[in-house]
Amino acid sequence: MYTCSLDRMTDKIKTFSKYGDAGHGGITRYSLSPEAKLAREEFIKRMKAIGAEIEIDDVANIYATLPGTDPGAKRIVTGSHVDSVKNGGNYDGILGVMSAMEVLETVAENNIPHKHPLTAMIWTNEEGSLYPPAMMVSGIVCNDYLPPEIAKNFKYENMMKSKAMEEHEGSAKTFGEALDASGYKGDAKYRLSPDKYLCNFEAHIEQGPILEEAGNDIGVVDCVLGMFNYSLKFTGFAAHAGTFPMSKRHDALYAASQALCYLHDEIDKLGRPELVYTTGEIYCHPCVHTVIPDEVEFSLDVRHEDPKVREQVMEIVKKIATMKWAGCDCEIRENWKRDTVYWNEKLVGYVKSAAEDADISHQMIHSGAGHDAQFVAYMLPTTMIFIQTKDGLSHCEPEYAKPEHCTSGATVLLNAILKADEDFE
Structure with a gap:
């Protein structure tokens, strides 16, 4: 078993945090x-220093490769x-x-x-x-292997625009x-x-509090949740805020708020603590303090491993559209959906075995967030490793992972890859 360098990892964390420092x-x-581009240049400089060959594809992905003893063998990425x-954050x-x-x-x-x-x-991106x-x-890169309902959203020509x-x-x-303009x-x-690659691993911070609360350094990830x-769009009509009687209003914001509360109550009745759902986006028209809103739209993001549970939530959403809310109509629109993406069981086993060999605390865990690895999984055998995140915070400046945990994650990654190098076919 081999161990990665805490000093080297700490230096990388410090160096890359300079590129885009928001203060x-x-x-x-x-x-x-x-x-x-500064981060890319740092990556290339360090990889060239160890003798890695650099390749860049047409959509600016960068590949740094150390040759193996078998020139005909496929790469592990x-x-x-x-x-x-x-x-x-910096992680x-x-x-x-x-x-x-x-x-x-x-x-x-270590040769x-x-x-x-x-x-x-x-x-890239x-x-x-x-x-x-x-x-x-x-x-774009995995497009030919994606399910049609996903692939249609990632056509090269459309993405360039x-x-x-x-x-x-x-x-x-x-x-x-x-x-x-990038030069990449x-x-x-x-x-x-x-045809060139054997399998794929991706290490990532957890972005949640589960590992920290359990006292484990590493998450052995088995899937990305479906x-x-x-x-959900609510339509009423606009009128003056000071002159139109309350009893005659069709207030779209009031309607949306009623429906949102109803959604929370009904979804919670399903009794699924592992189910997560979020309204993170809202649009109100005309958004003027002296005008009764005539149109309000909000998003609903729902995630769970089991398609039957997701379907139960969908039935609640569909019911919303059949009801009147404060005199307003509701229509629903699908923006995006995906099935649960399961990682390759053999690769998951290598990660678990590597953590056990290194005596690094770990547990099985799902990914609620999407990652590039989920698209790669349709093309290549793939798995992920999670590293403990302080307070579960991510996509914000307080995001933090201890250098020791980051190094443990790299150690698990290294030894899992070496297991794949020896055994995976």
Whole structure:
């Protein structure tokens, strides 16, 4: 069993936190931004220093590869993304890249024998912060292998036209323009593919409180939860806030608030503590303090492993659309859905065995969040490793993972990859 370097991991955490430093302990590092380019340059510099070969594909993914003893063997790949949300933390995504680097650095330093080439990878535009959707580029690269209802949302031509969500100094207006200007538009022949790659690992912070509350350093991930996302739109009519009688109003905001409370009450009655659901987006028209709202729309994001449980929630949502709410009509619209994506059982076993061999505290865990790995899983055997997150916080500046836990995660990743190198077919 081999152990990764705490000093080296600590140095990487400190160094990469400079690229996009927002001045409050976290980062803003949009995909293909100047800040992201600095992170990419750091990755390339460090990987070249250990003798890794650098390749860049046509959608700016970077691959750094150490050769194995068998020149005909397929590669084992591990990595994540360097882009962040606005005012995000120093670990989401980038920890998977730093862990991949640490694996290759440990192999090179110790001359660890391995048959398959080992590749550390940076995925482009996982967050979709400026250029939606999230997981854009893994959706492009894995498109031929995705279920049709997902694949249609990630066509290359459409993604190149995805517009920036906000004005940001130095950002291009579309992803295609940002890609052309980045200096990182390479060749499609370098894309991740099953003819060149054997399997995929991704390390990531947990982004939740489960590991910390259980006192475990590492999560052995078995799946990404299935989910659906719907919009519920309520329509009434606008009138003056000071002159129109209460009894005659069709207030769309009041209607939406009633329906939202009803949703919470009915979903909670299902008695499924592992079920999570969120309204994170709301639109109110005309959004003027002297006008009764005539149109309100809110999102509903629902996640659970079992499709039968998700269907129970869906029946509640459908019922909402058949009812009158404060005199307003409701219509529902599906935005997005996916089935639960299960990781390769053999790779999951390698992760669990590696944690046991290293005597690192661990437990089985699901992923509630989406990751590039979930799309790769349709193309290649894939699994993930979670690292404990302080207070469960992520996508915010207080996001934190102890260097010791990050190093433990890299150690588990390294030894799981070596098990795959020896045994996986």
